[in-house]
Amino acid sequence: MSRRLLVTGGAGFIGANFVHHWCRVYPNDRVVVLDALTYAGNLPNLKLVQEQENFRFVLGNIGDASLVNKILVEENIDTIAHFAAESHVDRSILAPGDFVQTNVVGTFTLLESFRQYWETKANPDNYLFLHISTDEVYGSLCPNDPAFSETTAYAPNSPYSASKAGSDHLVRAYYHTYKLPTIITNCSNNYGAFQFPEKLIPLMCINILMGKPLPVYGDGKNVRDWLYVNDNCRALDVIIHQGKPGENYNIGGNNEVENISLVKTLCQIMDELAPDLPVRPSEKLITFVKDRPGHDRRYAINAHKLKTELGWSPSVTITEGLRITVQWYLKNHHWWKPLLSEEYQDYYRQNYRDSRGVFQ
Numbered sequence: 001m002s003r004r005l006l007v008t009g010g011a012g013f014i015g016a017n018f019v020h021h022w023c024r025v026y027p028n029d030r031v032v033v034l035d036a037l038t039y040a041g042n043l044p045n046l047k048l049v050q051e052q053e054n055f056r057f058v059l060g061n062i063g064d065a066s067l068v069n070k071i072l073v074e075e076n077i078d079t080i081a082h083f084a085a086e087s088h089v090d091r092s093i094l095a096p097g098d099f100v101q102t103n104v105v106g107t108f109t110l111l112e113s114f115r116q117y118w119e120t121k122a123n124p125d126n127y128l129f130l131h132i133s134t135d136e137v138y139g140s141l142c143p144n145d146p147a148f149s150e151t152t153a154y155a156p157n158s159p160y161s162a163s164k165a166g167s168d169h170l171v172r173a174y175y176h177t178y179k180l181p182t183i184i185t186n187c188s189n190n191y192g193a194f195q196f197p198e199k200l201i202p203l204m205c206i207n208i209l210m211g212k213p214l215p216v217y218g219d220g221k222n223v224r225d226w227l228y229v230n231d232n233c234r235a236l237d238v239i240i241h242q243g244k245p246g247e248n249y250n251i252g253g254n255n256e257v258e259n260i261s262l263v264k265t266l267c268q269i270m271d272e273l274a275p276d277l278p279v280r281p282s283e284k285l286i287t288f289v290k291d292r293p294g295h296d297r298r299y300a301i302n303a304h305k306l307k308t309e310l311g312w313s314p315s316v317t318i319t320e321g322l323r324i325t326v327q328w329y330l331k332n333h334h335w336w337k338p339l340l341s342e343e344y345q346d347y348y349r350q351n352y353r354d355s356r357g358v359f360q
């Protein structure tokens with residue numbers, strides 16, 4: 001059966017990688033992207049697929065119910081892959097309102113539109129609302145705690161993760177109350193091509209190339225469980241085809257690393273691959289700065305359910321994935337340079353100079 005997908009947030013990092021994956025593997029499916037092109041949305045991310053006949057881009061907000069209704073009917077959508085969100089924890093600390101608006105109210109509006117549309121259908125089992133969430137909803141782990149599983153209680157600690165938790169609860173409630181076929185995925189930190197410069201890995205790569213300080217929050221010993229974005233896209237593919245409505249699936253890379261060790265590895269790869277760095281060795285740029293308020297200490301994902309029930313496991317090790325990613329940022333100056341806009345510089349000053357005392 002060919003599918004007709006609505007991908008929200010498809011011009012962002014994971015959404016764009018997912019669209020590339022889907023258009024490559026399922027060229028006969030219809031893929032419609034709905035994206036508001038916030039600071040994090042970037043049309044060039046979709047350049048590879050833009051000319052394909054089965055692809056359409058719609059500029060708009062998930063909170064615009066009449067637009068969403070129009071797309072659902074016009075395109076006869078059967079599957080929503082919902083990526084659109086405000087996604088950066090530091091921005092949620094500076095300005096939490098947008099996170100509640102997009103992540104909670106926006107998701108509610110989208111769910112409600114999809115429910116009303118789906119209720120008119122004769123074959124309701126052929127529909128799916130896939131909600132892309134995060135491991136951050138589970139809160140923070142101590143060093144010896146077991147990794148997050150699908151039954152770990154929610155304990156979000158930032159406005160970002162609280163707003164994602166709120167949206168997860170709404171999605172869950174729509175399944176239980178209306179039997180709307182929904183699935184929630186909770187994945188760990190993604191990395192790879194097309195990630196916006198504000199996130200740890202691209203930020204460090206770009207700052208090394210520019211000879212700027214590498215701001216490591218707190219003692220640098222916070223742990224993240226890194227997932228190569230293409231592996232996440234493969235997991236989402238399997239879940240769309242074989243996942244069970246009403247379920248949650250955790251997706252993780254099995255790659256727990258302390259931030260300071262990750263940053264040092266990036267410095268080593270850069271020193272090796274980039275011929276004319278302004279500062280060498282680039283580790284000299286590492287600067288410990290004031291911690292992120294409420295900074296979660298450790299995330300770790302137990303992806304056993306996805307492996308045993310649907311046969312997925314990650315295919316890229318952190319060593320391979322970081323190399324590929326550094327090479328991508330080295331080759332794609334033309335992609336990231338325009339993103340260091342005036343708006344980005346304002347955010348950078350607020351987050352790094354005003355909140356953390358970094359003056360470059």
Ligand code: NAD
Pocket residue numbers: 008009010011012013014015034035036037038039040041042060061062063082083084085086087088102106132133134135164186187188189190191196
């Ligand atoms: P991103 O910030 O790179 O992209 C978000 C996209 O959503 C952008 O294209 C933006 O324009 C769009 N958008 C924002 N508000 C919108 C609105 N109201 N209407 C329509 N479009 C809107 O995010 P990402 O890193 O690709 O994350 C995608 C999803 O995955 C998010 O839901 C995020 O919470 C989740 N997630 C991300 C990670 C990660 O490591 N990046 C990990 C776990 C979960």
Ligand code: DAU
Pocket residue numbers: 087088089090133134135136187188189190198199200201203215216217222223224259292299
């Ligand atoms: O775990 C999944 C989450 O991963 C997603 O839900 C979020 O959308 C995504 O942004 C990401 O959140 P994090 O806060 O973990 O990612 P970030 O890249 O912002 O930071 C990763 C770690 O690096 C975190 O411990 C904070 C630290 N850090 C980050 C930045 C930007 C630094 O030490 N310095 C920095 O400049």
